[in-house]
Every structure is written in C-alpha cells, then in structure tokens.
Amino acid sequence: MGFSAVVGGTRHIFADLRQLLACATPFRSGDALAGLAAESAAQRVAAQRALADLPLRHFLQEAVVPYEADEVTRLILDSHDAAAFAPVAHLTVGGFRDWLLAADPAAVTALAPGLTPEMVAALSKICRLQDLVAIGAKCRVVTRFRNTLGLPGTLSIRLQPNDPVDDPKGIAAQVLDGLLLGAGDAVIGVNPATDNVENLCRVLGLLDAVRDRYAIPTQSCVLAHVTTTLLAMQRGAPVDLVFQSIGGTQGVNESFGVSLALLAEAHEAALSLKRGTLGDNCMYFETGQGSALSAEAHHGVDQQTLEARAYAVARRFRPLLVNSVVGFIGPEYLFDGKQITRAGLEDHMCGKLLGLPMGVDVCYTNHAEADQDDMDALLTLLGVAGVTYVMGVPGADDTMLAYQSTSFHDGLFVRAALGKSPAPEFAAWLQRMGLAGRTPDRLPMAVAGLL
Amino acid sequence: MSAPTLWRDLRRFTAARVALGRVGNGLPTAAHLDFQEAHAQARDAVWSTLDVPALQAALGAQVVASAAPDRRTYLLRPDLGRRLAEGASFTPRPGCFAIVVADGLCATGVQAQAPALVASLTTGLQRAGWDVAPPVIATQARVAIGDAIGQALGAAMVAVLIGERPGLSALDSMGIYLTHAPRPGRTDAERNCISNIRPGGLSLAEAVAKLLWLVAAARGLGATGVALKDEQPALPLIEDQPGGR
Numbered sequence: 001m002g003f004s005a006v007v008g009g010t011r012h013i014f015a016d017l018r019q020l021l022a023c024a025t026p027f028r029s030g031d032a033l034a035g036l037a038a039e040s041a042a043q044r045v046a047a048q049r050a051l052a053d054l055p056l057r058h059f060l061q062e063a064v065v066p067y068e069a070d071e072v073t074r075l076i077l078d079s080h081d082a083a084a085f086a087p088v089a090h091l092t093v094g095g096f097r098d099w100l101l102a103a104d105p106a107a108v109t110a111l112a113p114g115l116t117p118e119m120v121a122a123l124s125k126i127c128r129l130q131d132l133v134a135i136g137a138k139c140r141v142v143t144r145f146r147n148t149l150g151l152p153g154t155l156s157i158r159l160q161p162n163d164p165v166d167d168p169k170g171i172a173a174q175v176l177d178g179l180l181l182g183a184g185d186a187v188i189g190v191n192p193a194t195d196n197v198e199n200l201c202r203v204l205g206l207l208d209a210v211r212d213r214y215a216i217p218t219q220s221c222v223l224a225h226v227t228t229t230l231l232a233m234q235r236g237a238p239v240d241l242v243f244q245s246i247g248g249t250q251g252v253n254e255s256f257g258v259s260l261a262l263l264a265e266a267h268e269a270a271l272s273l274k275r276g277t278l279g280d281n282c283m284y285f286e287t288g289q290g291s292a293l294s295a296e297a298h299h300g301v302d303q304q305t306l307e308a309r310a311y312a313v314a315r316r317f318r319p320l321l322v323n324s325v326v327g328f329i330g331p332e333y334l335f336d337g338k339q340i341t342r343a344g345l346e347d348h349m350c351g352k353l354l355g356l357p358m359g360v361d362v363c364y365t366n367h368a369e370a371d372q373d374d375m376d377a378l379l380t381l382l383g384v385a386g387v388t389y390v391m392g393v394p395g396a397d398d399t400m401l402a403y404q405s406t407s408f409h410d411g412l413f414v415r416a417a418l419g420k421s422p423a424p425e426f427a428a429w430l431q432r433m434g435l436a437g438r439t440p441d442r443l444p445m446a447v448a449g450l451l
Numbered sequence: 452m453s454a455p456t457l458w459r460d461l462r463r464f465t466a467a468r469v470a471l472g473r474v475g476n477g478l479p480t481a482a483h484l485d486f487q488e489a490h491a492q493a494r495d496a497v498w499s500t501l502d503v504p505a506l507q508a509a510l511g512a513q514v515v516a517s518a519a520p521d522r523r524t525y526l527l528r529p530d531l532g533r534r535l536a537e538g539a540s541f542t543p544r545p546g547c548f549a550i551v552v553a554d555g556l557c558a559t560g561v562q563a564q565a566p567a568l569v570a571s572l573t574t575g576l577q578r579a580g581w582d583v584a585p586p587v588i589a590t591q592a593r594v595a596i597g598d599a600i601g602q603a604l605g606a607a608m609v610a611v612l613i614g615e616r617p618g619l620s621a622l623d624s625m626g627i628y629l630t631h632a633p634r635p636g637r638t639d640a641e642r643n644c645i646s647n648i649r650p651g652g653l654s655l656a657e658a659v660a661k662l663l664w665l666v667a668a669a670r671g672l673g674a675t676g677v678a679l680k681d682e683q684p685a686l687p688l689i690e691d692q693p694g695g696r
Contacts, residue, residue, distance in 0.1 A: 167465075174467050254638070395478075402616050412476035443460075
C-alpha cells in the first residue's frame with residue numbers, strides 16, 4: 001500500500017510504511033548512511049503530512065519488519081491491548097498529537113499498553129522539541145526495587161563509577177564521590193572493563209558491600225552481558241538488577257547475543273533472588289538509535305522507529321530502568337549536538353509513552369560535533385520533560401568508556417534549577433548523612449577497609 | 452597508606468575526576484577549564500594520523516587502506532572503513548594466525564604500543580604452535596576490516612589491534628578484537644574484545660597473556676564471541692594505581 005501528499009505542487013509518493021516513516025524523520029546522519037533519509041526538505045514535509053493523516057489503526061495492520069521473520073514484531077502485535085488503545089483508536093497520527101497535547105497525565109499514562117512503538121515513533125516525527133518535552137512530561141511511570149523511582153518532582157541519577165581495569169579502590173573512590181554529590185538513587189552501576197565472570201562477581205560483591213555498609217536505599221548493577229550475569233547468579237553473586245543492551249529487531253538482538261527467551265530466563269532468575277525490598281522491577285536495559293544499522297539488521301527501517309521498537313522488548317520485562325545512550329554511538333548515526341538533542345528527547349518521549357521508566361545518557365564522544373554546551377541544553381530540556389534519571393560520572397569524564405556523560409555536578413544543577421529531588425528514600429538518606437545540599441570537606445563516613 | 456578522611460583524599464585512588472570541589476552546584480573554574488583543555492586535545496587526537504612508514508619499519512608489515520578515502524568520510528561511513536580499498540591482494544596462508552594493526556579512531560596508542568605488542572604476541576603464538584602471518588597495517592580502518600583480511604589470508608583467527616576512541620584522560624588507548632574463522636559478515640557477538648590497553652590501563656603483558664588465553668580457548672571451542680566466556684582467573688591487581696591528576 002502506498003501513501004502520498006502534495007507539497008509545492010508536487011505529489012510525493014511513498015511506497016510503504018517503512019519509507020513513509022523514514023522520509024518523515026527529521027534529518028540525522030544514520031538514516032543518510034542507511035540510504036533512507038528524505039531526498040529534500042519538501043519530500044520530508046510531504047511525508048510528515050501523509051503520516052499525520054494516517055490512522056493509528058494502520059500500524060496494527062502493516063508491520064515495518066515482517067511478523068514471520070522477527071520475534072520483536074510478533075511481541076509488539078501479539079501483546080497489543082485493544083482496550084487501552086480504545087480512547088485513541090479513532091485518531092490519525094496528527095489527531096493523536098493534538099489529543100496528547102490537550103490530555104491530562106492520567107489519560108496519557110493509561111494508553112501505554114495500547115500503543116505500539118511504530119505509533120509513537122510516527123508521532124515523534126511530527127513533533128517539535130517542545131511537543132516532545134510537553135508530552136513526555138505527561139507520562140507517569142513509577143518503578144521500585146529498594147527505592148521509588150519516577151515520582152513527580154523527582155529526578156534520579158545513576159552513579160557510574162567505571163574504572164579502566166575494574167580496580168576496586170578506583171571504583172570505590174568514585175562511588176564515594178558520587179554519594180557526596182547526591183548521586184546514586186537510580187542505581188550504582190559499573191560497566192565492566194572485561195566481561196569475565198570472576199571479575200563480575202568481585203565487582204558485584206564490592207558494590208553490595210558498599211551499599212550494605214552505609215545502608216544506602218538503592219540498588220547496584222554490573223552491566224555485563226546477560227549470559228555472564230546468569231553465570232554470576234549461579235555462583236551466588238549478589239545480583240540486584242540484570243542488565244542487557246537491546247535493540248528493535250530480532251537481528252540486532254542476535255548481534256548482541258540475546259533473544260526474548262534468554263532475557264526471560266534471566267528475568268526469572270533475578271526475580272527468584274527476591275532482593276528488592278519495595279518492589280520487584282529487576283531489569284535494566286540500554287538502547288540507542290543506530291544499533292540495528294550497525295548490526296546490519298535494520299530491514300530498511302529508520303533508526304528512530306527501530307529504537308522505539310527496542311522499548312517493546314524492554315517493557316515485556318517490567319524494568320526498573322531503561323535508558324537510551326543517545327550520543328554514545330557516534331557521528332555516523334547522530335552527527336552533532338542538534339541531532340543528539342532531538343534524538344534524546346524523542347527517545348525519552350517514546351519510551352515514556354510506552355510505559356517505561358525512561359532515563360537518558362546525555363552524552364557525546366570525541367569524534368562527534370558536540371560539546372558541554374550541547375549537553376547542558378539537552379540535560380535541561382530532559383529535566384523539564386520529566387526524565388526519570390540521567391547518568392552521573394565524576395567530572396563528566398568516563399575514563400573507561402572514553403566518552404563524556406553528565407557529571408555529578410550536572411545532576412545537582414538540574415535538580416536545583418528545576419526544583420527536583422532524588423527518590424524519596426535516597427533523599428532521606430542524604431539528609432541523615434548530612435549531604436543534602438552540601439558536600440563537606442571531611443568524609444561523613446568511615447572508609448577503612450574500602451580504600 | 453592511612454584511610455582517607457577528607458573528600459580530596461579520594462584522588463589518591465583513581466585517575467577519574469573525583470573531588471573536584473563544588474561552587475554552589477557547579478564546578479570551580481580551574482576544574483571547568485581543565486575539562487575544556489582535555490576535550491580540545493581529544494578533538495585534535497581524532498584527526499591524528501598513523502605514521503605508516505615508521506610503523507612499517509618496526510613491523511615489516513604489508514600496508515592496506517580501507518575503502519574510506521579520508522577522515523571525514525571515515526567518521527560518517529563506517530561501512531567503508533570495514534571494507535578494503537580496491538586492489539588489495541594477499542598471499543594466502545591457510546590456517547595461519549593473522550594480526551592486523553589498524554588506526555581506528557585515534558592513531559596515537561597504536562603507534563606507540565603496537566610494535567612491542569606484536570612482537571610479544573608473535574612469540575607467544577609461535578610457542579603455542581601457530582603459524583603467524585606477517586602483520587598487516589590498515590589505515591582508515593574499522594574492526595571488521597580484519598574479517599576481509601583474515602578471509603583473504605585463509606586465517607584460522609585474526610586479532611585486530613586498533614586505536615580506541617580518545618577519551619579525555621586517555622588519548623593513547625588500544626583495543627584488541629579476536630575473531631575465529633574471519634569472513635565478512637561476522638557480527639560483534641562473534642568476537643572477543645580486550646580494551647583499554649595503555650599506560651595506566653591494561654599493560655601490554657596483561658593484554659598479551661589475556662589474548663593468548665582467549666586464543667587457546669577459542670581453538671578448543673572452535674569459536675569466539677559470546678560462546679567463549681572469559682573465565683581466565685583474574686589477574687593480580689596492581690596496588691595503588693597511579694591516581695590524581
């Protein structure tokens with residue numbers, strides 16, 4: 001089935017839904033790399049007009065990746081909740097945008113199980129940044145493990161104490177630095193330098209000991225491959241959250257060495273440990289536009305639509321945390337600060353509409369055309385959009401992954417600028433430790449044995 | 452060393468930017484400008500180039516280029532960086548171990564470390580009974596260029612030594628990607644990676660030991676990637692990493 005719209009006296013024709021979505025996407029280098037980007041500004045706006053007129057129901061009939069060939073497509077269509085979809089089932093994509101901008105948060109939040117990734121991706125393509133912010137801010141997603149994340153008026157921080165060789169003291173010093181600067185309520189999460197089960201068990205033990213020693217109401221995670229974490233659980237390691245990078249097609253997930261069945265196995269294993277005290281959201285996923293093209297598993301679909309499809313994988317497992325690592329993948333997918341900014345806000349809104357506790361790693365690499373000014377702008381916009389959490393890295397410099405994310409100071413800034421607090425249990429802990437609103441020169445905790 | 456009692460004492464334990472101070476909720480001016488300086492140097496490092504004649508003299512290697520004609524194209528078109536330029540030819544050496552030295556996203560670390568690492572690795576591989584092919588230097592190259600080179604050589608495995616994206620604290624980092632039965636189309640899940648090889652990170656000796664362990668395990672398993680778990684006993688840690696800045 002084809003689509004068309006007239007712009008400037010020319011009728012632009014789009015062969016199928018994939019091409020319509022791709023041509024309607026605001027320009028980014030990854031779609032150009034894939035040969036999917038609109039050929040002109042006029043063709044792009046024609047696609048946006050045609051897309052705005054498309055009934056939302058159409059997305060239940062035409063899959064962008066074939067149902068027979070892809071387990072993510074099957075998950076999306078087989079788990080669609082028609083009752084939740086009912087309030088917007090009569091709308092077009094354009095009508096849906098208008099409805100969302102006028103709706104109250106409860107009505108928007110209730111839609112989540114009735115929305116598919118392709119519907120929200122289509123919506124995002126006809127949104128300006130302010131629409132992405134306004135709609136994202138209406139979604140309420142609350143998750144719990146040892147604290148409560150996502151409450152209105154809160155903004156949480158993942159404390160990311162990565163060390164180039166997983167040195168325990170190097171990690172511990174960064175954890176303490178983050179705690180002194182109010183970070184760590186989303187998770188204390190280490191990206192391991194080497195995906196080795198012995199090493200994983202050692203770092204998990206360290207993080208759990210720190211949390212236990214200072215009675216911090218938070219959770220820890222070592223972001224190893226899911227199969228390594230399964231091995232660690234078999235060895236009795238203290239696994240709070242199971243982490244995995246995921247994507248929006250079966251093929252990209254295969255390139256990550258995972259499947260829905262493997263994720264389900266890991267989810268069951270983590271649930272059986274019953275380590276959460278306030279709730280049982282025990283999965284942590286990372287995503288990012290461009291991963292499917294990078295794995296040559298994109299099926300001719302634009303990178304933002306595929307990113308939204310990754311959220312369908314995530315929500316199947318009721319995660320505690322999901323974040324797009326928006327600027328990490330590099331300039332071939334998101335070239336500069338402008339493209340990173342838009343993608344970060346798209347990812348946040350799409351994830352939230354689908355019911356995910358969406359954070360964003362506001363970040364860039366040194367081969368992208370971006371700098372700290374771009375990060376300040378995106379961080380502030382995401383704060384206004386109600387982002388669930390952002391990263392906290394000492395001085396914004398991750399010495400292991402060699403990229404720049406948001407710093408502990410950035411977390412303090414955005415909370416203060418927007419009147420946000422940490423998760424309530426963590427805020428109370430900061431208060432008890434004398435760390436609310438200040439960082440003393442003298443450490444407020446004993447560190448003998450740790451450092 | 453006594454246990455720290457002050458915030459600034461944390462600097463003794465990590466090269467990360469800890470204990471930077473706090474002015475209101477922001478960074479003190481000196482820390483802010485330190486960051487800006489490091490970012491400026493990293494930006495320049497991305498555009499650094501491999502001194503091919505010097506490396507070739509040290510390695511006695513064949514030199515090939517990727518299909519990316521220049522740095523900007525390389526940054527925007529990773530597909531070209533994974534392919535060989537037209538006209539590259541190799542003398543087949545069935546069953547050999549291939550070593551590729553690639554510039555990647557920053558040439559500095561490869562330039563400095565590759566000669567010693569290749570020498571040590573070659574000795575270790577030969578001791579384990581491998582026929583090691585002469586190394587190949589690849590410019591404007593991504594990791595997967597090793598698949599094309601490995602296939603052309605008929606190699607049983609390929610190790611790609613490649614410059615890692617420069618960070619603010621490390622402009623000289625190298626990674627090694629090991630791929631069993633290399634051929635174009637291999638995915639990243641079919642490789643094993645050792646990263647952060649640099650002074651202050653993983654040492655050359657540790658990297659070579661780890662790689663030789665992976666090579667032996669991959670030969671036994673007949674595969675690299677997620678099927679091959681790095682279960683090598685953890686190496687003894689170096690006490691008191693050089694911290695502070």
